[in-house]
Amino acid sequence: MRGDTADGGRAWAVAARMEPGRLVFAGRLGAAHAHAHAAVQVLLVASGRVLLTDAGGRSLAVRAAVIPAGAEHTLHADDATGVMVYLDPAGRAARALTARLEHTVRTASAPQAAVRQSTAPQDTTRQSPASQAAVRQLAGPQAAVRHAAGPQAAVRQVAVWRAAALPAAGMPAVADRAGMEAGERAVALLAGPAAGAAPVVPAPGSALHRALEVLAERAATGEPIRLAAVASDAGLSADRLRHLFTERMGLPFTACVRWARLQAAMAVVRDGGTLTAAAHAAGFTDSAHLTRVFHAMFGLAPSAAARHLHWC
Numbered sequence: 001m002r003g004d005t006a007d008g009g010r011a012w013a014v015a016a017r018m019e020p021g022r023l024v025f026a027g028r029l030g031a032a033h034a035h036a037h038a039a040v041q042v043l044l045v046a047s048g049r050v051l052l053t054d055a056g057g058r059s060l061a062v063r064a065a066v067i068p069a070g071a072e073h074t075l076h077a078d079d080a081t082g083v084m085v086y087l088d089p090a091g092r093a094a095r096a097l098t099a100r101l102e103h104t105v106r107t108a109s110a111p112q113a114a115v116r117q118s119t120a121p122q123d124t125t126r127q128s129p130a131s132q133a134a135v136r137q138l139a140g141p142q143a144a145v146r147h148a149a150g151p152q153a154a155v156r157q158v159a160v161w162r163a164a165a166l167p168a169a170g171m172p173a174v175a176d177r178a179g180m181e182a183g184e185r186a187v188a189l190l191a192g193p194a195a196g197a198a199p200v201v202p203a204p205g206s207a208l209h210r211a212l213e214v215l216a217e218r219a220a221t222g223e224p225i226r227l228a229a230v231a232s233d234a235g236l237s238a239d240r241l242r243h244l245f246t247e248r249m250g251l252p253f254t255a256c257v258r259w260a261r262l263q264a265a266m267a268v269v270r271d272g273g274t275l276t277a278a279a280h281a282a283g284f285t286d287s288a289h290l291t292r293v294f295h296a297m298f299g300l301a302p303s304a305a306a307r308h309l310h311w312c
Contacts (some may be wrong), residue, residue: 012027012028012029012030012308012309013027013028013308013310014026014027014028014029014084014308014309014310015027015180015309015310015311015312016305016309016310016311016312017180017311017312018259018262018263018266018311019259019263020212020249020251020255020256020259020260021087021088021091021093021249021250021251021255021256021259022085022086022087022088022091022093022187023039023085023086023298024083024084024085024086024180024183024184025083025084025085025309026082026083026084026179026180026182026183027081027179027310028077028080028081029045029048029050029075029077029080029081029082029084030077031074031075031076031077032073032074032075032076032299032300033074034053034055034072034073034074035072035073035074035299035300036070036071036072036073036299037069037070037086037295037296037297037298037299038069038070038088038089038296038297039069039086039087039088039089039094039297039298039299040066040067040068040069040086040087040089040093040094040097040098041065041066041067041084041085041086041087042064042065042066042067042084042085042087042097042165042168042183042186042187042190043062043064043065043066043067043075043082043083043084043165044063044064044082044083044084044085044165044168044171044179044182044183044186045062045063045064045080045081045082046080046081046082046083046179046182047079047080047081047082048077048078048079048080048081048082049061049077049078049079049080050062050063050075050076050077050078050080050082051075051076051077051078052065052067052073052074052075052158052161052162053073053074053075053076053158054071054072054073054156054157054158054161055071055072055073055157056156056157058156058157058158058159059158060158060159060162062158062161062162062165062169063169063170064162064165064166064168064169064171064186065158065161065162065164065165066097066100066101066161066164066165066190067161068097068098068101068161069089069094069098071157071161073158073161081179082179083179083180083182083183083186084183085183085184085186085187086297086298087187088251088255088258088259088297090251090252090254090255091250091251091255092191092250092251093187093191093250096190096191096192097164097187097190097191100164100190100191101160101161101164104160104163104164105160108159108160108163164190165186165190167189167190168186168189168190171185171186171189180312202248207234207235207236207241207244208234208241208244208245208248208249210233210234210235211230211231211233211234211236211241211244211245212256214230214233214234215230215256215257215260216260216263216264218230218260219257219260219261219263219264219282219283220264220267220281220282221281222280222281222282222283223283224283225257225260225261225283227241227242227253230253241253258293258297261282261283261284261293262282262293262294262297264278264281264282264283265278265279265281265282265284265290265294265302266278266302266305266306266311268281268282269302269305269306270306270311274287275287275290275291275302275303278290278302290302291303
């Protein structure tokens with residue numbers, strides 16, 4: 001994603017909020033050149049027209065879409081506003097949405113399989129080219145990118161992305177900060193209430209609350225963050241803390257560390273610091289390292305985020 005449109009049109013202008021496991025945008029949408037990211041993305045259009053294009057060059061106008069991790073795509077917004085939610089691929093919500101995409105592929109390919117079976121000898125050991133490509137595409141970031149220009153041409157990916165989000169297409173959405181709540185509701189609807197709910201805010205004074213405080217403190221100072229040390233500071237065993245992160249936050253500990261460092265870095269940038277200062281403060285090797293991690297997760301550089309996002 002870039003802050004300015006590819007054709008010189010309107011720039012992105014969105015409010016943004018980052019919390020463990022998810023980044024939420026709400027506001028005026030622009031254009032995003034072909035890119036892929038590790039996060040699973042939910043798009044909800046509030047107004048205007050948004051055109052989504054997959055790696056095979058197939059385009060559809062969408063009101064809502066679920067874009068899987070690692071899938072190359074292009075976005076063009078025509079005077080549009082909306083909400084985007086980026087979910088860590090290791091999180092419970094992202095895994096539930098990936099399963100939803102896989103189910104959508106299976107459902108869509110079933111009629112085609114029935115036609116082939118009616119005109120050819122029965123063969124239960126082979127998958128259709130479309131199914132094989134879809135499995136590769138949904139298997140993970142590397143698989144999706146690796147096969148984006150090859151056998152995936154048999155799959156109209158963008159149609160799957162739109163179909164998977166169909167229940168959310170009619171949801172009322174607004175383009176201001178309140179729109180972030182609409183994005184959260186869309187994730188909960190599509191992933192299921194248990195998987196899609198935003199990370200639980202632990203009660204002040206609880207062990208998990210203390211662990212998150214320690215995580216944020218260490219991320220903000222660039223210190224090494226190890227499970228055993230955080231658990232000790234929170235008065236828990238490492239195994240118990242690992243379980244709490246997965247059960248209550250919907251994320252493994254390593255993913256929570258990644259997001260804590262990203263949050264710490266963007267806090268420095270938001271306050272006017274340079275990318276180099278942000279990288280060093282949050283424990284990244286240098287600004288290039290921070291840029292790689294941020295771009296890999298969200299498909300945009302932290303410098304673009306600093307220019308075009310208004311952090312809540």
